[in-house]
Amino acid sequence: xxxxxxxxxxxxxxxxxxxxxxxxxxxxxxxxxxxxxxxxxxxxxxxxxxxxxxxxxxxxxxxxxxxxxxxxxxxxxxxxxxxxxxxxxxxxxxxxxxxxxxxxxxxxxxxxxxxxxxxxxxxxxxxxxxxxxxxxxxxxxxxxxxxxxxxxxxxxxxxxxxxxxxxxxxxxxxxxxxxxxxxxxxxxxxxxxxxxxxxxxxxxxxxxxxxxxxxxxxxxxxxxxxxxxxxxxxxxxxxxxxxxxxxxxxxxxxxxxxxxxxxxxxxxxxxx
DNA sequence: CAGAGCACCTGTGGGC
DNA sequence: TGCCCACAGGTGCTCT
Numbered sequence: 001x002x003x004x005x006x007x008x009x010x011x012x013x014x015x016x017x018x019x020x021x022x023x024x025x026x027x028x029x030x031x032x033x034x035x036x037x038x039x040x041x042x043x044x045x046x047x048x049x050x051x052x053x054x055x056x057x058x059x060x061x062x063x064x065x066x067x068x069x070x071x072x073x074x075x076x077x078x079x080x081x082x083x084x085x086x087x088x089x090x091x092x093x094x095x096x097x098x099x100x101x102x103x104x105x106x107x108x109x110x111x112x113x114x115x116x117x118x119x120x121x122x123x124x125x126x127x128x129x130x131x132x133x134x135x136x137x138x139x140x141x142x143x144x145x146x147x148x149x150x151x152x153x154x155x156x157x158x159x160x161x162x163x164x165x166x167x168x169x170x171x172x173x174x175x176x177x178x179x180x181x182x183x184x185x186x187x188x189x190x191x192x193x194x195x196x197x198x199x200x201x202x203x204x205x206x207x208x209x210x211x212x213x214x215x216x217x218x219x220x221x222x223x224x225x226x227x228x229x230x231x232x233x234x235x236x237x238x239x240x241x242x243x244x245x246x247x248x249x250x251x252x253x254x255x256x257x258x259x260x261x262x263x264x265x266x267x268x269x270x271x272x
Numbered sequence: 273c274a275g276a277g278c279a280c281c282t283g284t285g286g287g288c
Numbered sequence: 289t290g291c292c293c294a295c296a297g298g299t300g301c302t303c304t
């Protein structure tokens with residue numbers, strides 16, 4: 001499910017609900033949700049702590065506490081919603097829930113159970129595994145071209161690598177490579193300066209617009225109760241194989257790259 | 273180092 | 289309608 005724009009949307013939704021609240025209780029319905037530690041140990045770390053602010057790093061949602069940090073990764077199907085007692089509704093697939101000092105609850109709903117919740121005293125370990133923020137000023141055309149020059153990997157798997165750029169996933173990589181007219185199998189070090197420039201611009205523009213649209217809902221992404229992202233209608237190639245290319249009308253195709261479904265225009269994005 | 277394959281889970285949609 | 293298979297927005301592990 002969620003890539004950077006969807007995670008950012010969830011963070012913006014949560015922020016006004018959580019700031020200043022004390023975590024009074026935590027309960028895991030699916031014990032592995034706090035893996036590698038057990039839920040009791042996690043609860044011990046965070047109960048009684050105050051949430052100072054909600055933030056995002058890559059695809060991680062961060063709750064910065066008065067001491068330490070909670071990190072939440074939604075993986076494929078995770079959803080967070082703030083609910084009042086009595087409006088719990090459909091309790092299916094809820095893997096964990098927090099209770100706040102205002103007696104509201106934060107429910108973590110996760111059909112496929114890949115999502116994880118954890119605690120860290122400081123964010124060093126998280127930071128060490130994450131690359132540049134693609135919406136930061138440091139992510140410039142020059143930075144990208146310089147970094148690509150030393151990598152021999154195919155460009156799509158590289159862009160999906162969170163240790164390189166933090167936050168991109170399958171949807172936005174396909175969209176950005178299409179806009180930049182780059183074949184997903186092209187070696188990173190073979191990209192020209194002009195291609196790197198187009199790619200950098202495409203990534204930033206696409207992410208910004210998607211955040212503006214509250215992200216992309218394909219099937220399961222939502223935030224709060226029943227809210228949906230609107231970027232799906234703006235997707236140019238993702239899951240549009242068979243449809244005409246919006247640029248040249250050639251039918252879009254779907255291939256496998258790094259075990260992921262990959263959508264492209266065979267005329268606009270030529271290998272080599 | 274780069275890439276393939278599989279594991280972790282459940283639900284959905286297509287083909288027969 | 290029912291069954292079986294492929295596939296899904298992510299990541300981490302092992303093996304070559």
